[in-house]
Amino acid sequence: MAEIRLEGVVKRFGKVVAVDHVDLSIKDGEFFVLLGPSGCGKTTTLRLIAGLEYPDEGRILIDGEDVTFKDPKDRNVAMVFQNYALYPHMSVFDNIAFTLHLRRKEMGLTKDDIRRRVIEVAKLLRIEDLLDRKPGQLSGGQQQRVALARALVRRPKVWLMDEPLSNLDALLRLAMRAELKKLQKDLKITTVYVTHDQAEAMSMADRIAVMNKGRVVQVGTPEEVYMRPKHTFVATFIGAPPMNLVECDVESVGEDLWISCPGFSRRVPEEARSVIESKGVRKIYLGIRPEFISVSRRETEGSIAGKVYVVEPLGSEYVVNVDIGDGIIIKAKVLGLREKMTPGDKVYLKLDWSKVKIFDYRTGEALA
Structure with a gap:
């Protein structure tokens, strides 16, 4: 031993x-x-x-x-x-x-x-x-x-x-x-x-x-x-590219809690709400890995609008950098591009919300 x-x-x-x-x-x-x-x-x-x-x-x-x-x-x-x-x-x-x-x-x-x-x-x-x-x-x-x-x-x-x-x-x-x-x-x-x-x-x-x-x-x-x-x-x-982190506010809307981020907002899921409320957190980082984001030219329900900032070819994969406003760049890793994308093109991001992480903005510790 x-x-x-x-x-x-x-x-x-x-x-x-x-x-x-x-x-x-x-x-x-x-x-x-x-x-x-x-x-x-x-x-x-x-x-x-x-x-x-x-x-x-x-x-x-x-x-x-x-x-x-x-x-x-x-x-x-x-x-x-x-x-x-x-x-x-x-x-x-x-x-x-x-x-x-x-x-x-x-x-x-x-x-x-x-x-x-x-x-x-x-x-x-x-x-x-x-x-x-x-x-x-x-x-x-x-x-x-x-x-x-x-x-x-x-x-x-x-x-x-x-x-x-x-x-x-x-x-x-x-x-x-x-x-x-x-x-x-x-x-x-x-x-x-x-x-x-x-x-x-x-x-x-x-x-x-x-x-x-x-x-x-x-x-x-x-x-x-x-x-x-x-x-x-x-x-x-850890990660190449690393996890996207977006600064967001936590706001009360009626009886619900909402995460308000640049370019989009989302109701806080029940499993995360109790943790956020117990710690009195009003500002968070919303985190998601680039591979859990899809990029499309077509708008769908819940998608986030943005403009292509730059495209990085990585052989079989591409990293699409998308500006969603306020100078915030979201990186999405996609396996091949069905359509050619150039800087300035309008695109829509779709997040896999089951893979989203929430971190305390002040301490950096994971909340949910």
């Missing part, structure tokens, strides 16, 4: 709070991703788990054992860095075997044991024919595999990765993403993976922790954070 728990973890650098009371529970064998923008605290959190940093508050447990102030070598974790950190003067074989040689007596290994382990992990990562080369003779993808092999050869309980694919070109990143996920599932190693790339997180993770300003904003499966964001930050950080 290799469950990881962070309980009230805080890390400060001077007056800057890099990690702010983080609580996380990472399951045994899980591929867990820390996702967020630069400076959000995700790499510091990873370094705290690795033992490269110590927290100012809280504690860290691996397998139920408190490792908060233990040295990295005593945690049985292995880390893969963004820049691979390979020794240029050593062969691939020696790079992979380096840690085993350092701890040979402690681990009770013979030279034959080390050679056997290195060849075993090299075959697993399909680099067995590169063992005699130096890092400078390898491509970026090959260097990345060597870094992975060096981490795996120790047979750690926990695998920590700090943006290991960020130095690869786009096509190779896609290929390595799939390979890395399959490798982790085959080995069943508890993995914590740091990235700022939401597509990478969505495609690889079992669960994602979305971080911002040192705090964990939401933890969930890729589907949960995408379809049911708990905060406007999550709604706009």
Whole structure:
């Protein structure tokens, strides 16, 4: 078992709070991703788990054992860095075997044991024919595999990765993403993976922790954070294009509550009304993903009028940017265009109201 728990973890650098009371529970064998923008605290959190940093508050447990102030070598974790950190003067074989040689007596290994382990992990990562080369003779993808092999050869309980694919070109990143996920599932190693790339997180993770300003904003499966964001930050950080957010007022009309937005209005559904009334909210963000909006030249009941601002072709899909007035642009993602649309054309948007989310304008928290 290799469950990881962070309980009230805080890390400060001077007056800057890099990690702010983080609580996380990472399951045994899980591929867990820390996702967020630069400076959000995700790499510091990873370094705290690795033992490269110590927290100012809280504690860290691996397998139920408190490792908060233990040295990295005593945690049985292995880390893969963004820049691979390979020794240029050593062969691939020696790079992979380096840690085993350092701890040979402690681990009770013979030279034959080390050679056997290195060849075993090299075959697993399909680099067995590169063992005699130096890092400078390898491509970026090959260097990345060597870094992975060096981490795996120790047979750690926990695998920590700090943006290991960020130095690869786009096509190779896609290929390595799939390979890395399959490798982790085959080995069943508890993995914590740091990235700022939401597509990478969505495609690889079992669960994602979305971080911002040192705090964990939401933890969930890729589907949960995408379809049911708990905060406007999550709604706009995840998704390409991100969720549309429109500022709207909440108004009482007779016995009903209405959402009044630029260009359209709608009665508040009963399931959302009690939440809005209990919190006394009078201003909200109405949110909807671009793929849940259709675009047509024909007006239908409940459609929203607007003008095409710009059309972005994305191969099989198009993102149609529509100005609905007051400078508010709504993005709709459509699979192919039946009719050519150019800037200035009058169009009508139809929202799938079952997919609409409501957020508190003041706090950004999801209401319904």
